[in-house]
Amino acid sequence: MGTLAVLTIVFFLLNMLLGSVLIPVKSIFAILAGKEPEIPAWSAIVLHTRLPMAVTAALTGAALGICGLMMQTLFRNPLAGPSVLGLSSGASLGVAVVMMFISLPGGTLVAVSQVTGNISVVAAAFAGAFSVLLLIALLAARFSSNTLILIVGIMIAYAVNALVGILQFYSLKEDLQAFVIWGLGSFGNISLAQLRIFVPLVLIGLALSSLMIKPLNILLLGEHYAKNLGLNTRSVQILVILLTGFLIALITAFCGPIAFLGLAVPHLARILFRSSDHRIVFPATILTGALLALICNIIARLPGFDSALPINAVTSLIGAPVVIWLILKRNSFKSLV
Amino acid sequence: MYCKMKLLRIGHHFVLICLFHLFLLNACHNDSNIDRQTKAALTAVNLESALGFRVAKADGYKLLELLTVEDQRVYQSFCLVDQNGFVPHDLPENIKIIPIPVKSMVCLSATHIAFADALGLMDKIVGVASADYVFSARFSDLVSAGNIKEIGIADHFKLEELIHLMPGVVLTNAQEGQNYELLRKAGLTVIPVADYLENDPLGRVEWLRFFGLLFGKEEEASALFDSIKTDYNRLKSLAAQVTERPVVLSGKQYGGFWNLPGGKSYLATMLHDAGAKYLWQDNPDTGSLTLDFETVYYRGVDADYWRFLMYSPDDFSYGELLAEDARYAGFKAFKTKKVFFCNTFKKPYFQKGALEPHVLLADYIFMFHPELMPGYQPVYYEFLK
Numbered sequence: 004m005g006t007l008a009v010l011t012i013v014f015f016l017l018n019m020l021l022g023s024v025l026i027p028v029k030s031i032f033a034i035l036a037g038k039e040p041e042i043p044a045w046s047a048i049v050l051h052t053r054l055p056m057a058v059t060a061a062l063t064g065a066a067l068g069i070c071g072l073m074m075q076t077l078f079r080n081p082l083a084g085p086s087v088l089g090l091s092s093g094a095s096l097g098v099a100v101v102m103m104f105i106s107l108p109g110g111t112l113v114a115v116s117q118v119t120g121n122i123s124v125v126a127a128a129f130a131g132a133f134s135v136l137l138l139i140a141l142l143a144a145r146f147s148s149n150t151l152i153l154i155v156g157i158m159i160a161y162a163v164n165a166l167v168g169i170l171q172f173y174s175l176k177e178d179l180q181a182f183v184i185w186g187l188g189s190f191g192n193i194s195l196a197q198l199r200i201f202v203p204l205v206l207i208g209l210a211l212s213s214l215m216i217k218p219l220n221i222l223l224l225g226e227h228y229a230k231n232l233g234l235n236t237r238s239v240q241i242l243v244i245l246l247t248g249f250l251i252a253l254i255t256a257f258c259g260p261i262a263f264l265g266l267a268v269p270h271l272a273r274i275l276f277r278s279s280d281h282r283i284v285f286p287a288t289i290l291t292g293a294l295l296a297l298i299c300n301i302i303a304r305l306p307g308f309d310s311a312l313p314i315n316a317v318t319s320l321i322g323a324p325v326v327i328w329l330i331l332k333r334n335s336f337k338s339l340v
Numbered sequence: 341m342y343c344k345m346k347l348l349r350i351g352h353h354f355v356l357i358c359l360f361h362l363f364l365l366n367a368c369h370n371d372s373n374i375d376r377q378t379k380a381a382l383t384a385v386n387l388e389s390a391l392g393f394r395v396a397k398a399d400g401y402k403l404l405e406l407l408t409v410e411d412q413r414v415y416q417s418f419c420l421v422d423q424n425g426f427v428p429h430d431l432p433e434n435i436k437i438i439p440i441p442v443k444s445m446v447c448l449s450a451t452h453i454a455f456a457d458a459l460g461l462m463d464k465i466v467g468v469a470s471a472d473y474v475f476s477a478r479f480s481d482l483v484s485a486g487n488i489k490e491i492g493i494a495d496h497f498k499l500e501e502l503i504h505l506m507p508g509v510v511l512t513n514a515q516e517g518q519n520y521e522l523l524r525k526a527g528l529t530v531i532p533v534a535d536y537l538e539n540d541p542l543g544r545v546e547w548l549r550f551f552g553l554l555f556g557k558e559e560e561a562s563a564l565f566d567s568i569k570t571d572y573n574r575l576k577s578l579a580a581q582v583t584e585r586p587v588v589l590s591g592k593q594y595g596g597f598w599n600l601p602g603g604k605s606y607l608a609t610m611l612h613d614a615g616a617k618y619l620w621q622d623n624p625d626t627g628s629l630t631l632d633f634e635t636v637y638y639r640g641v642d643a644d645y646w647r648f649l650m651y652s653p654d655d656f657s658y659g660e661l662l663a664e665d666a667r668y669a670g671f672k673a674f675k676t677k678k679v680f681f682c683n684t685f686k687k688p689y690f691q692k693g694a695l696e697p698h699v700l701l702a703d704y705i706f707m708f709h710p711e712l713m714p715g716y717q718p719v720y721y722e723f724l725k
Contacts, residue, residue, distance in 0.1 A: 023635040044641045048634045191596025311632040
C-alpha cells in the first residue's frame with residue numbers, strides 16, 4: 004500500500020512536469036512554491052492547466068474505482084461498473100439535448116465550445132444522470148432483487164442510447180463532432196476555480212462510501228447470511244446506488260463519460276493485494292484508481308508533442324491489455340467474485 | 341401452381357416496366373438533341389485561382405473535370421453539352437453527360453445558394469438541405485412560397501421528395517465518405533462542389549465560373565469574379581505597405597484541445613493579406629490542426645490579436661468569454677481588449693463569406709490597421725466588448 008501511495012505521488016508530480024511545452028524542472032518547483040518563473044506563461048500552464056488536470060485525473064480515477072468496487076460487490080457481478088446503471092447514458096442524453104437539439108443548424112464546433120464553458124453542459128449531464136439515478140432508486144425501493152435492478156439499468160441504458168442516437172442522426176456534423184469529443188472524455192475541462200466545487204464533492208462522496216466498507220464485507224458472505232447477521236440489505240442497496248450514482252453523475256458532468264477505469268480498477272486492486280476484504284480493497288482501489296488515471300493522463304498528453312489524445316482512447320487502449328495480462332498471470336480471477 | 345403463375349406475372353410486369361423506362365430514357369435523350377460525333381479539339385479555359393476544377397471547350401460541348409486541390413488528381417468528369425451541341429462518340433463511359441444550361445438544381449450547402457444568388461440564379465433552386473440558413477429575404481420568400489423545398493441533410497435525405505423534384509443537378513459538398521450513390525442510382529446527376537477546399541480566397545470566388553458554366557452565365561460570372569478580384573487585390577496591396585504585422589491567434593479551446601487553421605489555410609492566407617501574421621503561419625498544413633491547450637497557450641499568450649467565430653443568439657462579452665475558461669484572461673489580446681469575433685448566428689459568414697473575401701479582408705485590415713480604413717464599418721467581425 005505504501006509503494007502504491009509513493010507511486011501515486013510520483014506520477015502526480017510527473018503530471019506536473021510533463022506536457023507539450025518543455026518547462027525546466029527547477030522552474031516547475033519554483034512555480035509550485037509560489038514564485039514567479041522567468042516566463043510568466045509557464046506559471047499559468049503549470050498552475051492552471053497541469054495542476055487542475057492532475058487533481059481531476061487522480062480524483063476521477065479514485066472515485067470511479069470506488070463506484071465500480073461497490074457495484075461489483077452489491078450486484079455480485081465482476082462486470083458491473085459505472086456504465087451498467089445507465090447513468091453515463093443519462094448524462095450523455097442530457098448533453099446531447101443541449102448540444103444537438105437546442106443548437107440550430109449552422110452552428111459550429113467553435114460555437115458549441117461556448118456552451119461547454121458555460122455551466123450548461125455540466126448541468127445537463129448532471130440532470131440526465133440524476134434522472135436515471137432517481138428512476139433506478141425508485142425501482143430499488145420497490146423491488147429488492149439486485150438482478151432485476153441490474154437488468155432494468157442496462158435496459159434503461161439501451162433506451163437512453165437510442166434517444167441519443169436519434170438526436171445524433173438528425174444533428175449537424177459540427178454539433179455531432181462536439182458531442183463525440185465530449186464523449187471521449189477529458190480531465191482538462193475543470194478550471195482551478197471549479198475544482199473548489201469538484202474536489203469537496205468527490206471527497207464527501209468517497210468519505211460516505213467508506214462508511215459502506217463493513218456492510219459490503221458482510222454482503223460478500225451472501226445476502227441470506229447478511230440478513231441473518233442483522234444487516235438491512237435493502238438500505239445498503241439503496242445507499243450504494245445513491246452514492247455511486249452521485250459520484251458518477253458528478254464525474255460525468257465535469258469530465259464526460261470516462262471509460263474503463265470504474266470496471267478495471269477494483270479488479271486490479273484485488274489482484275495486487277490478493278484480497279477481497281473491503282478494508283484493504285477500498286483504500287487500494289482509491290490509490291490504484293488515482294495512479295492508473297494519472298498514468299493514462301500522462302500518456303494522453305503526449306509529452307513533447309504539440310497535440311494530445313482523448314483520455315478514453317488511452318484508458319481503454321492501455322488499461323485493457325494490462326488487466327488481461329494481470330488476470331492471466333495471477334489466475335486468481337475466480338476467487339474475486 | 342398459383343404461386344408460380346403469380347411470380348411469372350410479376351416477372352412479366354417487371355420486363356414491361358424496364359422496357360418502358362428504356363423508352364423514356366431514349367425519349368429524354370432525343371429531347372435534348374444530343375447526337376454523338378467525333379471528339380472535337382479541346383481548348384482549356386483559363387482559370388486564375390481555383391484548383392478544384394478545370395474546363396476545356398470544344399465546338400458543341402465542354403469537358404468539366406473536378407480535381408483534388410492537393411495533388412491535382414481528376415476524380416470526376418462531366419461532359420456539358422450545349423443546346424444544339426453533341427456528345428463525342430469516343431467519350432469514356434464514366435463521364436456523365438449534362439445538357440446545359442441546367443434547368444434546376446438542388447443545393448446541399450449554403451455556399452451554393454450564395455453563388456446562385458450572386459449570378460441571379462435563385463429561381464433555379466428547387467431544393468436545399470435546410471431552410472434555416474441565415475440568408476436573404478428573397479430566399480425565405482421562395483421557401484415559404486414552396487418554390488424551394490427542404491430536403492434534409494446528407495445521409496438522411498427525403499429521398500422520394502428529392503427524386504420527385506427532378507432537379508437538373510444535385511450539388512453536394514465534395515466530402516469523402518459521404519455516399520450519394522442512391523441519388524445517382526435514381527438517375528440524378530450529382531456534382532460535388534469543392535469551393536470550400538480552395539485555400540486561396542479568390543480560388544473560392546472563382547467557383548462562380550463553375551456555376552456560370554452550368555447555367556449559361558459565363559460572362560456574368562467572369563465579370564463578377566473580376567470585380568471581386570480587383571477589390572481584393574486593391575485592399576491586399578493597401579495592407580502590403582504596413583511596416584508592423586501584428587500577430588493573430590485564432591479559435592478557442594474545447595475539452596482541452598484547440599482547433600486552429602493550418603499555416604497555409606484559407607484563413608492564414610487572408611490574415612497575411614490583411615497585413616497581419618498568423619501565429620501558426622510557418623505550419624505547412626492547409627487543413628486544420630488539433631493542438632493541446634498548453635501548446636497554444638504558450639505560443640498565443642503574447643499574440644496581439646485574437647479572432648474566433650461563435651454561434652449564439654445572444655450578445656457576447658469579455659465576461660462571458662472569461663466564464664468559458666478563466667485561463668483566457670492571461671492572453672495579451674484579452675488584456676489589451678483586442679479580441680474580435682464573428683457571430684455566425686447573426687452574420688452569414690458560412691453562407692456568403694466565401695463569395696465576399698474582399699469584405700472579410702476589409703474587416704481584417706480595419707481590425708489590424710484602422711488607420712488604413714478611415715470611416716470603415718466592419719461587416720462580419722466586431723470587437724468584443
